[in-house]
Amino acid sequence: MRVAIVTESFLPQVNGVTHSVMRVLEHLRAEGHEAMVIAPQDAGLPKEYAGFPVRGILSVALPGYAEVRVATTPQWRFERLFAEFRPDVVHLAAPIGMGHQAALACQRLGIPSVAIYQTDVPSYASRYGLPAAEPLLWKWFRTVHELATMTLAPSTYARQQLLSAGVRRVGLWGRGVDAERFHPAKRDEAFRRELAPNGEKLIGYVGRLAPEKQVEDLEVLANLPGTRTVIVGKGPKADELREILPRAVFLGQLTGDDLPRMLASMDVFVAPGELETFCQTIQEAQASGVPPIAPARGGPIDLIDASHTGWLYAPGDLAGMRAHVRDLLGDDFKREVFGRKAREAVEHRTWATTCAQLVGHYAEAIETHHQLARAA
Structure with missing residues:
Protein backbone atom coordinates (compact mmCIF):
# COMPACT_ATOMS: atom_id res chain seq x y z
CA MET A 1 0.00 0.00 0.00
CA VAL A 177 1.22 2.62 24.03
CA ASP A 178 4.78 1.37 24.31
CA ALA A 179 4.47 -0.79 27.42
CA GLU A 180 8.18 -1.61 27.34
CA ARG A 181 9.31 2.00 27.26
CA PHE A 182 6.72 2.99 29.87
CA HIS A 183 7.14 0.42 32.62
CA PRO A 184 6.94 0.36 36.45
CA ALA A 185 10.55 -0.89 36.51
CA LYS A 186 11.66 2.58 35.38
CA ARG A 187 10.78 3.98 38.83
CA ASP A 188 13.91 5.72 40.13
CA GLU A 189 14.17 6.17 43.90
CA ALA A 190 17.28 8.36 43.63
CA PHE A 191 15.42 10.66 41.27
CA ARG A 192 12.47 10.73 43.65
CA ARG A 193 14.76 11.79 46.50
CA GLU A 194 15.97 14.72 44.42
CA LEU A 195 12.40 15.90 43.84
CA ALA A 196 11.07 14.96 47.28
CA PRO A 197 13.96 15.12 49.78
CA ASN A 198 11.55 14.82 52.70
CA GLY A 199 9.78 11.75 51.34
CA GLU A 200 6.85 13.66 49.83
CA LYS A 201 4.41 11.83 47.56
CA LEU A 202 4.68 13.00 43.95
CA ILE A 203 1.64 14.31 42.05
CA GLY A 204 2.51 14.44 38.36
CA TYR A 205 1.29 16.14 35.20
CA VAL A 206 2.69 15.71 31.67
CA GLY A 207 1.55 17.76 28.70
CA ARG A 208 1.42 21.16 27.07
CA LEU A 209 1.25 24.18 29.32
CA ALA A 210 -1.61 25.81 27.43
CA PRO A 211 -5.09 27.13 28.34
CA GLU A 212 -6.96 24.05 27.13
CA LYS A 213 -4.99 21.79 29.49
CA GLN A 214 -6.26 23.59 32.64
CA VAL A 215 -3.03 22.95 34.54
CA GLU A 216 -3.95 25.81 36.87
CA ASP A 217 -6.60 23.48 38.35
CA LEU A 218 -3.74 21.73 40.15
CA GLU A 219 -3.64 24.72 42.51
CA VAL A 220 -6.28 22.96 44.65
CA LEU A 221 -3.66 20.31 45.43
CA ALA A 222 -0.93 22.76 46.43
CA ASN A 223 -1.54 22.57 50.18
CA LEU A 224 -1.97 18.82 50.48
CA PRO A 225 0.44 17.87 53.26
CA GLY A 226 3.37 15.63 52.40
CA THR A 227 3.06 16.12 48.62
CA ARG A 228 5.00 17.72 45.78
CA THR A 229 3.56 18.55 42.38
CA VAL A 230 5.81 17.84 39.39
CA ILE A 231 4.96 19.38 36.02
CA VAL A 232 6.49 18.15 32.76
CA GLY A 233 5.98 20.13 29.56
CA LYS A 234 6.25 23.51 27.96
CA GLY A 235 3.89 26.02 26.41
CA PRO A 236 2.57 29.58 26.43
CA LYS A 237 1.26 29.45 30.02
CA ALA A 238 4.54 28.29 31.59
CA ASP A 239 5.41 31.60 33.28
CA GLU A 240 1.86 32.17 34.54
CA LEU A 241 1.70 28.64 35.96
CA ARG A 242 4.97 29.13 37.83
CA GLU A 243 3.32 32.04 39.63
CA ILE A 244 0.11 30.08 40.34
CA LEU A 245 2.04 26.99 41.51
CA PRO A 246 5.18 28.38 43.22
CA ARG A 247 5.89 25.15 45.13
CA ALA A 248 5.64 22.90 42.08
CA VAL A 249 8.69 21.54 40.29
CA PHE A 250 8.74 22.47 36.59
CA LEU A 251 10.97 20.10 34.60
CA GLY A 252 10.26 21.42 31.10
CA GLN A 253 9.80 19.02 28.20
CA LEU A 254 11.31 15.57 28.77
CA THR A 255 12.15 13.08 26.04
CA GLY A 256 14.13 9.87 25.63
CA ASP A 257 14.63 7.84 28.82
CA ASP A 258 13.87 10.82 31.07
CA LEU A 259 10.13 10.82 30.38
CA PRO A 260 9.38 7.16 31.29
CA ARG A 261 11.65 7.48 34.33
CA MET A 262 9.72 10.54 35.48
CA LEU A 263 6.31 8.95 34.89
CA ALA A 264 7.17 5.74 36.72
CA SER A 265 8.55 7.78 39.62
CA MET A 266 5.21 9.54 40.21
CA ASP A 267 2.71 8.35 42.81
CA VAL A 268 -0.41 9.63 41.06
CA PHE A 269 -0.96 11.24 37.67
CA VAL A 270 -3.48 14.06 37.18
CA ALA A 271 -4.72 15.18 33.74
CA PRO A 272 -7.08 18.10 34.50
CA GLY A 273 -7.94 19.11 30.92
CA GLU A 274 -11.60 18.72 29.96
CA LEU A 275 -11.03 18.88 26.19
CA GLU A 276 -9.02 15.69 25.67
CA THR A 277 -10.21 13.65 22.70
CA PHE A 278 -7.98 10.78 23.89
CA CYS A 279 -5.14 11.71 26.33
CA GLN A 280 -2.15 9.56 25.49
CA THR A 281 -0.32 10.55 28.67
CA ILE A 282 -2.98 8.72 30.71
CA GLN A 283 -2.10 5.48 28.89
CA GLU A 284 1.60 6.12 29.45
CA ALA A 285 1.01 6.69 33.16
CA GLN A 286 -1.03 3.48 33.35
CA ALA A 287 1.68 1.53 31.56
CA SER A 288 4.10 2.95 34.14
CA GLY A 289 1.96 1.55 36.95
CA VAL A 290 0.77 4.99 38.06
CA PRO A 291 -3.00 5.48 38.62
CA PRO A 292 -4.47 8.47 36.74
CA ILE A 293 -7.12 10.97 37.83
CA ALA A 294 -9.02 12.98 35.21
CA PRO A 295 -12.38 14.66 34.45
CA ALA A 296 -15.19 12.41 33.23
CA ARG A 297 -15.23 13.99 29.78
CA GLY A 298 -13.65 13.05 26.48
CA GLY A 299 -11.02 10.36 26.04
CA PRO A 300 -10.40 9.61 29.75
CA ILE A 301 -13.88 8.07 29.99
CA ASP A 302 -12.71 5.19 27.76
CA LEU A 303 -9.26 4.92 29.37
CA ILE A 304 -10.01 4.97 33.11
CA ASP A 305 -12.07 2.29 34.83
CA ALA A 306 -13.14 4.35 37.82
CA SER A 307 -12.39 2.81 41.23
CA HIS A 308 -10.23 0.14 39.56
CA THR A 309 -7.49 1.69 37.40
CA GLY A 310 -7.88 5.33 38.45
CA TRP A 311 -10.50 7.94 39.26
CA LEU A 312 -12.83 10.15 37.21
CA TYR A 313 -14.38 13.30 38.66
CA ALA A 314 -17.20 15.49 37.36
CA PRO A 315 -15.86 18.27 35.09
CA GLY A 316 -15.31 21.38 37.17
CA ASP A 317 -15.49 19.51 40.49
CA LEU A 318 -12.02 20.38 41.75
CA ALA A 319 -12.96 19.36 45.28
CA GLY A 320 -13.69 15.92 43.83
CA MET A 321 -10.31 15.85 42.11
CA ARG A 322 -8.60 16.76 45.40
CA ALA A 323 -10.54 14.07 47.26
CA HIS A 324 -9.45 11.39 44.78
CA VAL A 325 -5.82 12.47 45.03
CA ARG A 326 -6.00 12.34 48.83
CA ASP A 327 -7.68 8.94 48.64
CA LEU A 328 -4.86 7.37 46.65
CA LEU A 329 -1.97 9.13 48.35
CA GLY A 330 -3.33 8.21 51.75
CA ASP A 331 -3.62 4.48 51.06
CA ASP A 332 -0.44 2.84 49.79
CA PHE A 333 -2.10 -0.56 49.33
CA LYS A 334 -4.99 0.85 47.27
CA ARG A 335 -2.62 2.93 45.17
CA GLU A 336 -0.47 -0.13 44.46
CA VAL A 337 -3.51 -2.19 43.44
CA PHE A 338 -4.82 0.61 41.19
CA GLY A 339 -1.39 0.96 39.60
CA ARG A 340 -1.11 -2.76 38.93
CA LYS A 341 -4.58 -2.93 37.39
CA ALA A 342 -3.85 0.18 35.32
CA ARG A 343 -0.78 -1.52 33.90
CA GLU A 344 -2.73 -4.70 33.11
CA ALA A 345 -5.42 -2.67 31.34
CA VAL A 346 -3.05 -1.22 28.72
CA GLU A 347 -0.41 -3.92 28.19
CA HIS A 348 -2.28 -5.29 25.17
CA ARG A 349 -2.71 -1.89 23.48
Missing part, protein backbone atom coordinates in the same frame (compact mmCIF):
# COMPACT_ATOMS: atom_id res chain seq x y z
CA ARG A 2 1.19 3.53 -0.78
CA VAL A 3 0.19 6.01 1.91
CA ALA A 4 0.63 9.79 1.82
CA ILE A 5 0.39 11.29 5.30
CA VAL A 6 -0.56 14.96 5.46
CA THR A 7 -0.02 16.19 9.00
CA GLU A 8 -0.65 19.60 10.55
CA SER A 9 2.27 18.97 12.93
CA PHE A 10 5.53 17.04 12.77
CA LEU A 11 9.05 17.07 14.11
CA PRO A 12 10.72 19.01 15.66
CA GLN A 13 7.40 19.72 17.43
CA VAL A 14 6.59 16.93 19.89
CA ASN A 15 2.87 16.48 20.59
CA GLY A 16 0.11 13.92 20.23
CA VAL A 17 -0.28 14.40 16.47
CA THR A 18 3.46 14.08 15.81
CA HIS A 19 3.75 11.06 18.12
CA SER A 20 0.99 9.06 16.44
CA VAL A 21 2.25 9.90 12.92
CA MET A 22 5.72 8.66 13.89
CA ARG A 23 4.33 5.36 15.18
CA VAL A 24 2.24 4.89 12.03
CA LEU A 25 5.27 5.50 9.81
CA GLU A 26 7.35 2.99 11.77
CA HIS A 27 4.58 0.39 11.37
CA LEU A 28 4.25 1.04 7.63
CA ARG A 29 7.99 0.56 7.21
CA ALA A 30 8.01 -2.65 9.27
CA GLU A 31 5.15 -4.10 7.20
CA GLY A 32 6.69 -3.24 3.83
CA HIS A 33 4.35 -0.42 2.78
CA GLU A 34 5.46 2.81 1.07
CA ALA A 35 4.79 6.23 2.52
CA MET A 36 5.59 9.91 2.35
CA VAL A 37 4.95 12.75 4.79
CA ILE A 38 3.79 16.26 3.96
CA ALA A 39 4.19 18.64 6.91
CA PRO A 40 4.57 22.36 7.65
CA GLN A 41 8.09 23.59 6.93
CA ASP A 42 10.06 24.22 10.11
CA ALA A 43 13.73 24.85 10.83
CA GLY A 44 14.14 21.40 12.35
CA LEU A 45 11.90 19.42 9.98
CA PRO A 46 13.74 16.19 9.03
CA LYS A 47 14.19 15.25 5.37
CA GLU A 48 13.02 11.72 6.11
CA TYR A 49 11.57 9.58 8.88
CA ALA A 50 11.62 5.76 9.13
CA GLY A 51 13.20 5.78 5.68
CA PHE A 52 10.31 7.71 4.12
CA PRO A 53 10.65 11.17 2.56
CA VAL A 54 9.30 14.21 4.42
CA ARG A 55 8.22 17.15 2.26
CA GLY A 56 7.95 20.54 3.91
CA ILE A 57 5.40 23.08 2.71
CA LEU A 58 5.13 26.79 3.40
CA SER A 59 3.88 27.67 6.87
CA VAL A 60 3.83 30.51 9.40
CA ALA A 61 4.05 30.40 13.19
CA LEU A 62 0.79 30.91 15.07
CA PRO A 63 0.90 34.32 16.81
CA GLY A 64 1.54 33.85 20.53
CA TYR A 65 2.30 30.15 20.17
CA ALA A 66 5.40 29.79 18.00
CA GLU A 67 5.47 25.98 18.40
CA VAL A 68 2.29 25.71 16.30
CA ARG A 69 2.68 26.33 12.59
CA VAL A 70 -0.07 27.02 10.07
CA ALA A 71 0.47 25.90 6.49
CA THR A 72 -0.18 28.40 3.69
CA THR A 73 0.18 26.06 0.70
CA PRO A 74 -2.58 26.04 -1.97
CA GLN A 75 -4.48 23.01 -3.24
CA TRP A 76 -2.53 22.73 -6.51
CA ARG A 77 0.66 22.01 -4.55
CA PHE A 78 -0.94 18.96 -2.93
CA GLU A 79 -2.27 17.82 -6.29
CA ARG A 80 1.26 17.91 -7.70
CA LEU A 81 2.73 16.02 -4.72
CA PHE A 82 0.01 13.37 -4.91
CA ALA A 83 0.43 13.01 -8.67
CA GLU A 84 4.15 12.40 -8.17
CA PHE A 85 3.75 9.87 -5.34
CA ARG A 86 0.56 8.14 -6.58
CA PRO A 87 -0.84 7.16 -3.15
CA ASP A 88 -3.48 4.48 -2.73
CA VAL A 89 -4.84 6.45 0.23
CA VAL A 90 -4.15 9.77 1.94
CA HIS A 91 -3.98 9.94 5.74
CA LEU A 92 -5.09 13.38 6.98
CA ALA A 93 -3.66 13.82 10.49
CA ALA A 94 -5.72 16.30 12.55
CA PRO A 95 -6.86 18.17 9.40
CA ILE A 96 -7.66 21.86 9.74
CA GLY A 97 -5.97 24.18 7.25
CA MET A 98 -3.54 22.19 5.12
CA GLY A 99 -5.70 19.12 5.71
CA HIS A 100 -8.57 20.93 4.03
CA GLN A 101 -6.46 21.76 0.98
CA ALA A 102 -5.20 18.18 0.84
CA ALA A 103 -8.75 16.81 1.12
CA LEU A 104 -9.85 19.02 -1.78
CA ALA A 105 -6.90 17.73 -3.80
CA CYS A 106 -7.93 14.13 -3.01
CA GLN A 107 -11.46 14.85 -4.14
CA ARG A 108 -10.29 16.38 -7.41
CA LEU A 109 -7.85 13.54 -8.17
CA GLY A 110 -10.18 10.75 -7.02
CA ILE A 111 -7.97 9.50 -4.16
CA PRO A 112 -9.54 7.96 -1.03
CA SER A 113 -8.69 9.68 2.23
CA VAL A 114 -8.91 8.91 5.95
CA ALA A 115 -9.20 11.89 8.32
CA ILE A 116 -7.90 11.37 11.86
CA TYR A 117 -9.76 13.57 14.34
CA GLN A 118 -7.38 14.32 17.18
CA THR A 119 -7.79 17.81 18.60
CA ASP A 120 -10.99 19.47 19.85
CA VAL A 121 -10.03 22.83 18.33
CA PRO A 122 -13.61 24.24 18.29
CA SER A 123 -13.91 23.88 22.06
CA TYR A 124 -10.52 25.57 22.49
CA ALA A 125 -12.13 28.83 21.35
CA SER A 126 -13.63 29.56 24.76
CA ARG A 127 -10.34 28.75 26.52
CA TYR A 128 -8.65 31.33 24.32
CA GLY A 129 -11.31 33.98 24.92
CA LEU A 130 -13.23 33.52 21.65
CA PRO A 131 -16.45 31.66 22.57
CA ALA A 132 -18.33 33.08 19.57
CA ALA A 133 -15.91 31.25 17.27
CA GLU A 134 -16.86 27.76 18.47
CA PRO A 135 -19.92 27.20 16.22
CA LEU A 136 -18.00 28.59 13.23
CA LEU A 137 -15.13 26.22 13.91
CA TRP A 138 -17.48 23.25 14.18
CA LYS A 139 -18.96 24.25 10.81
CA TRP A 140 -15.43 24.32 9.38
CA PHE A 141 -14.57 20.93 10.90
CA ARG A 142 -17.73 19.44 9.41
CA THR A 143 -16.75 20.81 5.99
CA VAL A 144 -13.22 19.38 6.23
CA HIS A 145 -14.20 15.94 7.53
CA GLU A 146 -17.08 15.52 5.10
CA LEU A 147 -14.54 15.75 2.26
CA ALA A 148 -12.78 12.62 3.56
CA THR A 149 -13.84 9.10 2.61
CA MET A 150 -14.00 8.30 6.32
CA THR A 151 -13.15 9.93 9.64
CA LEU A 152 -11.66 8.11 12.62
CA ALA A 153 -12.24 9.41 16.16
CA PRO A 154 -9.97 8.36 19.05
CA SER A 155 -12.72 7.78 21.63
CA THR A 156 -16.44 7.14 21.91
CA TYR A 157 -16.96 10.66 23.29
CA ALA A 158 -15.10 12.23 20.36
CA ARG A 159 -17.03 10.11 17.88
CA GLN A 160 -20.33 11.33 19.32
CA GLN A 161 -19.05 14.92 19.15
CA LEU A 162 -18.42 14.58 15.43
CA LEU A 163 -21.73 12.84 14.74
CA SER A 164 -23.57 15.56 16.67
CA ALA A 165 -21.77 18.18 14.59
CA GLY A 166 -23.10 16.57 11.41
CA VAL A 167 -20.03 14.60 10.33
CA ARG A 168 -20.95 11.26 8.75
CA ARG A 169 -18.92 8.08 8.27
CA VAL A 170 -17.13 8.23 11.62
CA GLY A 171 -15.33 5.18 12.97
CA LEU A 172 -13.09 4.55 15.99
CA TRP A 173 -9.33 4.29 16.09
CA GLY A 174 -7.58 4.50 19.46
CA ARG A 175 -3.87 4.82 20.16
CA GLY A 176 -1.24 2.33 21.17
CA THR A 350 0.46 -2.07 21.44
CA TRP A 351 1.20 0.24 18.55
CA ALA A 352 1.61 -2.81 16.31
CA THR A 353 -1.98 -3.82 17.04
CA THR A 354 -3.50 -0.35 16.69
CA CYS A 355 -1.55 0.48 13.54
CA ALA A 356 -2.62 -2.83 11.98
CA GLN A 357 -6.19 -1.73 12.68
CA LEU A 358 -5.47 1.58 10.95
CA VAL A 359 -4.18 -0.18 7.83
CA GLY A 360 -7.44 -2.13 7.88
CA HIS A 361 -9.30 1.19 7.91
CA TYR A 362 -7.19 2.34 4.94
CA ALA A 363 -8.28 -0.76 3.01
CA GLU A 364 -11.90 -0.12 3.97
CA ALA A 365 -11.66 3.50 2.78
CA ILE A 366 -10.18 2.37 -0.55
CA GLU A 367 -12.97 -0.15 -1.07
CA THR A 368 -15.65 2.38 -0.07
CA HIS A 369 -14.19 4.92 -2.48
CA HIS A 370 -14.26 2.39 -5.36
CA GLN A 371 -17.84 1.41 -4.52
CA LEU A 372 -18.96 5.04 -4.59
CA ALA A 373 -17.10 5.59 -7.86
CA ARG A 374 -18.82 2.58 -9.44
CA ALA A 375 -22.21 3.73 -8.18
CA ALA A 376 -21.66 7.17 -9.69
